[in-house]
Amino acid sequence: xxxxxxxxxxxxxxxxxxxxxxxxxxxxxxxxxxxxxxxxxxxxxxxxxxxxxxxxxxxxxxxxxxxxxxxxxxxxxxxxxxxxxxxxxxxxxxxxxxxxxxxxxxxxxxxxxxxxxxxxxxxxxxxxxxxxxxxxxxxxxxxxxxxxxxxxxxxxxxxxxxxxxxxxxxxxxxxxxxxxxxxxxxxxxxxxxxxxxxxxxxxxxxxxxxxxxxxxxxxxxxxxxxxxxxxxxxxxxxxxxxxxxxxxxxxxxxxxxxxxxxxxxxxxxxxxxxxxxxxxxxxxxxxxxxxxxxxxxxxxxxxxxxxxxxxxxxxxxxxxxxxxxxxxxxxxxxxxxxxxxxxxxxxxxxxxxxxxxxxxxxxxxxxxxxxxxxxxxxxxxxxxxxxxxxxxxxxxxxxxxxxxxxxxxxxxxxxxxxxxxxxxxxxxxxxxxxxxxxxxxxxxxxxxxxxxxxxxxxxxxxxxxxxxxxxxxxxxxxxxxxxxxxxxxxxxxxxxxxxxxxxxxxxxxxxxxxxxxxxxxxxxxxxxxxxxxxxxxxxxxxxxxxxxxxxxxxxxxxxxxxxxxxxxxxxxxxxxxxxxx
Amino acid sequence: xxxxxxxxxxxxxxxxxxxxxxxxxxxxxxxxxxxxxxxxxxxxxxxxxxxxxxxxxxxxxxxxxxxxxxxxxxxxxxxxxxxxxxxxxxxxxxxxxxxxxxxxxxxxxxxxxxxxxxxx
Numbered sequence: 001x002x003x004x005x006x007x008x009x010x011x012x013x014x015x016x017x018x019x020x021x022x023x024x025x026x027x028x029x030x031x032x033x034x035x036x037x038x039x040x041x042x043x044x045x046x047x048x049x050x051x052x053x054x055x056x057x058x059x060x061x062x063x064x065x066x067x068x069x070x071x072x073x074x075x076x077x078x079x080x081x082x083x084x085x086x087x088x089x090x091x092x093x094x095x096x097x098x099x100x101x102x103x104x105x106x107x108x109x110x111x112x113x114x115x116x117x118x119x120x121x122x123x124x125x126x127x128x129x130x131x132x133x134x135x136x137x138x139x140x141x142x143x144x145x146x147x148x149x150x151x152x153x154x155x156x157x158x159x160x161x162x163x164x165x166x167x168x169x170x171x172x173x174x175x176x177x178x179x180x181x182x183x184x185x186x187x188x189x190x191x192x193x194x195x196x197x198x199x200x201x202x203x204x205x206x207x208x209x210x211x212x213x214x215x216x217x218x219x220x221x222x223x224x225x226x227x228x229x230x231x232x233x234x235x236x237x238x239x240x241x242x243x244x245x246x247x248x249x250x251x252x253x254x255x256x257x258x259x260x261x262x263x264x265x266x267x268x269x270x271x272x273x274x275x276x277x278x279x280x281x282x283x284x285x286x287x288x289x290x291x292x293x294x295x296x297x298x299x300x301x302x303x304x305x306x307x308x309x310x311x312x313x314x315x316x317x318x319x320x321x322x323x324x325x326x327x328x329x330x331x332x333x334x335x336x337x338x339x340x341x342x343x344x345x346x347x348x349x350x351x352x353x354x355x356x357x358x359x360x361x362x363x364x365x366x367x368x369x370x371x372x373x374x375x376x377x378x379x380x381x382x383x384x385x386x387x388x389x390x391x392x393x394x395x396x397x398x399x400x401x402x403x404x405x406x407x408x409x410x411x412x413x414x415x416x417x418x419x420x421x422x423x424x425x426x427x428x429x430x431x432x433x434x435x436x437x438x439x440x441x442x443x444x445x446x447x448x449x450x451x452x453x454x455x456x457x458x459x460x461x462x463x464x465x466x467x468x469x470x471x472x473x474x475x476x477x478x479x480x481x482x483x484x485x486x487x488x489x490x491x492x493x494x495x496x497x498x499x500x501x502x503x504x505x506x507x508x509x510x511x512x513x514x515x516x517x518x519x520x521x522x523x524x525x526x527x528x529x530x531x532x533x534x535x536x537x538x539x540x541x542x543x544x545x546x547x548x549x550x551x552x553x554x555x556x557x558x559x560x561x562x563x564x565x566x567x568x569x570x571x572x573x574x575x576x577x578x579x580x581x
Numbered sequence: 582x583x584x585x586x587x588x589x590x591x592x593x594x595x596x597x598x599x600x601x602x603x604x605x606x607x608x609x610x611x612x613x614x615x616x617x618x619x620x621x622x623x624x625x626x627x628x629x630x631x632x633x634x635x636x637x638x639x640x641x642x643x644x645x646x647x648x649x650x651x652x653x654x655x656x657x658x659x660x661x662x663x664x665x666x667x668x669x670x671x672x673x674x675x676x677x678x679x680x681x682x683x684x685x686x687x688x689x690x691x692x693x694x695x696x697x698x699x700x701x
């Protein structure tokens with residue numbers, strides 16, 4: 001692994017050089033011997049060649065003791081023939097910390113301290129520079145014996161160090177480039193995950209881990225409000241390391257990313273977050289703050305903590321955006337699933353209702369019958385039917401069950417079955433009959449199960465209609481041009497443990513008409529939110545008294561449509577017309 | 582998974598060592614791996630397998646330390662293998678260049694065979 005095949009090198013503080021034995025340095029100046037020492041340095045592998053450089057400079061100068069340091073990476077240093085005291089090294093560190101890589105000489109007295117206990121009387125400082133950059137500060141304990149030859153050795157050493165510096169920079173740049181590719185790949189992978197899953201829990205984990213990883217953070221926390229997906233509704237919290245915040249932080253989120261490289265500026269509960277430095281990115285969708293991504297303490301190679309940078313803020317904001325997209329996807333998915341579920345339910349309910357409502361009304365001697373039902377999009381629970389009885393009478397009803405969809409359709413089915421069975425047992429006492437239906441419905445398991453019911457029996461001999469109206473809209477009887485309402489005599493059935501209803505009766509002579517209907521007719525609304533109402537219905541019945549029942553039924557439905565003009569209605573519309581002849 | 586890395590060392594034979602990690606390969610985690618690896622190399626063991634089954638997260642500093650370990654191993658004529666990486670970490674190693682000089686295996690056994698020179 002040499003030359004160009006060498007692995008990319010990340011930013012590194014390097015390693016402290018070790019003293020080299022003075023026995024390695026030949027006595028007297030050896031300019032010609034110094035150059036091969038420098039030529040033996042491999043720029044590709046020697047990250048800290050200061051020991052070899054110092055040895056070559058001592059050989060080329062005739063000095064026997066020396067010290068060298070890289071002012072840009074102060075841990076890189078070498079000493080030959082001496083061991084500087086800790087006080088001198090500490091002073092050197094302070095000096096280089098102040099001057100940085102620009103230092104070209106040691107301050108007053110420091111050279112003597114570094115060389116002590118050797119004499120510093122003739123000490124010389126040799127800065128090795130290239131392109132105005134100090135690559136090393138070299139201290140030798142005496143002046144070079146051959147200044148011209150030594151200058152060539154120093155120039156050679158500087159060129160070697162420059163090549164090494166360049167090699168390290170290229171290597172770092174390569175590492176940085178790969179790091180950017182990694183960064184982009186991570187964002188791309190999160191994007192793919194978002195497209196491929198609705199598992200918010202694992203997505204949140206993925207986003208948190210990738211954020212921590214790319215930002216070199218020590219800890220991290222992700223908190224989001226969930227409104228869909230497998231995680232359901234609520235707050236999803238993920239931590240890596242000690243929690244940086246709890247769900248309460250959602251109540252006071254900034255609307256933009258924030259870097260807090262000190263504790264003083266932090267807001268709210270974040271002031272006590274267990275991290276020296278903090279980076280925050282809100283997770284925002286459609287202007288609403290859904291959550292937050294928090295990173296704690298960006299570590300460096302030396303074991304310390306660096307400030308979070310604007311670039312870090314940008315990366316975390318991108319991950320925050322990804323999280324927002326994931327949450328939005330989950331919400332849209334939930335809505336789509338709910339819509340699909342409702343449509344399936346409507347189809348099932350409509351199918352049930354269609355099988356229960358009479359496809360055609362029976363032909364009954366002495367009566368003209370017409371009826372129809374117009375379900376709304378949500379499918380409600382209207383029901384009507386006509387039952388010729390064995391004794392020549394005819395029973396008929398209109399009912400409206402509570403609720404919508406499949407539960408309502410099932411309740412209609414129950415009412416239908418119940419009426420059929422009980423009618424087979426005979427219907428002499430109408431309140432008793434309705435009470436039996438009521439008791440049956442009380443056992444029905446649905447929670448919202450009440451039913452309004454207009455139940456009537458027509459006796460062709462007596463030309464009379466007996467009826468029980470249990471919480472239903474009043475029937476309309478039209479006789480000789482006069483409209484009479486047949487009101488309710490008690491509550492809907494199936495709701496109260498005990499309820500009783502009174503029977504009433506009206507005559508229905510030849511030409512008289514009885515119109516039963518559901519509240520979907522009288523409570524149909526138009527764009528102005530006005531109801532169709534009883535008056536319009538009675539007017540229609542009155543004006544259509546000479547029309548066949550089928551035509552009157554069509555007229556009522558037509559008038560309601562004309563009134564509502566396409567405004568969506570939320571109740572089924574049902575009409576049953578009974579006319580004696 | 583903890584943010585503090587633990588390393589356990591297993592020696593299937595005298596020439597090969599398996600370092601099993603559990604936790605975050607960051608600066609501290611990487612240094613712990615390096616400490617164990619250099620101790621093994623100092624004892625003449627330069628064929629190392631890093632089993633990352635219980636590591637789900639690695640950062641760039643951890644990667645840089647792994648690169649340093651790999652360089653030292655290769656300079657010493659040794660080999661480095663990884664096994665049981667998460668897909669994310671495997672992709673990261675490929676992007677960052679580690680996979681060019683170290684081999685990645687799905688399981689420990691084929692990795693140990695490769696380290697012993699039994700397979701290509």
